[in-house]
Amino acid sequence: MAESTDLDVLAIAAHPDDAEITCGGLLIKMARLGRRTGVLDLTVGEMGTYGNEQDRAREAAAAAKALGLIYRGNLEIPDSAVEYTHENKLKIAGVIREVRPELVILPHWKQRHPDHLACSRLSYDACFLAGLKKLDVPGEPFRPRKIIYVSYFRNTDYSFLVDISAEFEQKIEAIAAYESQFGNSQELKEKMKAGFSLNDLTASTGDGVFSPGINIYDLMFARSRHLGQMVGVTFAEAYTIREQILVGDPQKMPVQSM
Numbered sequence: 228m229a230e231s232t233d234l235d236v237l238a239i240a241a242h243p244d245d246a247e248i249t250c251g252g253l254l255i256k257m258a259r260l261g262r263r264t265g266v267l268d269l270t271v272g273e274m275g276t277y278g279n280e281q282d283r284a285r286e287a288a289a290a291a292k293a294l295g296l297i298y299r300g301n302l303e304i305p306d307s308a309v310e311y312t313h314e315n316k317l318k319i320a321g322v323i324r325e326v327r328p329e330l331v332i333l334p335h336w337k338q339r340h341p342d343h344l345a346c347s348r349l350s351y352d353a354c355f356l357a358g359l360k361k362l363d364v365p366g367e368p369f370r371p372r373k374i375i376y377v378s379y380f381r382n383t384d385y386s387f388l389v390d391i392s393a394e395f396e397q398k399i400e401a402i403a404a405y406e407s408q409f410g411n412s413q414e415l416k417e418k419m420k421a422g423f424s425l426n427d428l429t430a431s432t433g434d435g436v437f438s439p440g441i442n443i444y445d446l447m448f449a450r451s452r453h454l455g456q457m458v459g460v461t462f463a464e465a466y467t468i469r470e471q472i473l474v475g476d477p478q479k480m481p482v483q484s485m
């Protein structure tokens with residue numbers, strides 16, 4: 228495929244809305260830096276409590292626009308049945324060869340939802356396999372240079388945090404595209420712009436998707452604010468890498484100790 232289709236960044240997620248929720252801020256930030264960003268969803272999310280396949284596809288397209296993506300693919304693997312199989316690895320490897328991302332963002336390798344766990348393992352293997360010359364998948368061999376893992380909902384294991392203060396409102400905009408899942412998006416967006424009144428969180432929905440009493444916008448606000456507070460910014464997202472970082476000049480390391 229022509230070089231112009233190559234991506235800088237590809238996030239791979241099990242369900243539409245996973246990437247928005249867990250790494251939407253970083254995707255928006257990279258797009259604003261002029262990077263070519265994309266999301267590959269493994270399923271259409273048809274097993275979700277609310278909405279049907281058509282709703283979810285339309286909403287994913289609207290969310291892609293809000294994130295500033297130049298690519299959004301869907302492998303249409305059955306939802307809640309994302310199995311760790313060679314066949315699924317090859318499907319993902321085919322996309323890796325097609326869009327040739329330098330950086331890949333995957334779900335963390337510890338997960339509650341089996342689809343998220345399978346997505347993480349399958350995608351890691353696919354990134355490796357895509358580089359094998361003899362792999363029976365169309366396209367030139369290619370291996371991403373770097374994999375980072377989203378740790379947004381984990382309480383440990385962060386390797387670095389990304390300041391998404393300037394991207395937070397747009398991240399909410401992208402999540403609000405999934406109206407069948409989270410509802411009341413217009414009202415909530417207005418509340419966000421008015422300063423996100425913590426006294427008014429009952430306006431949002433999403434009950435039944437997350438634990439009772441917790442709605443997606445409340446969760447986004449609390450989680451991003453908590454992570455931001457750890458590094459002295461308003462809102463942040465957390466990421467983990469499996470390699471060690473080599474530092475040339477410790478005197479210039481970011482973040483003050485006291």
Ligand SMILES: [Zn+2]
Pocket residue numbers: 241242245340343
């Ligand atoms: Zn999911």
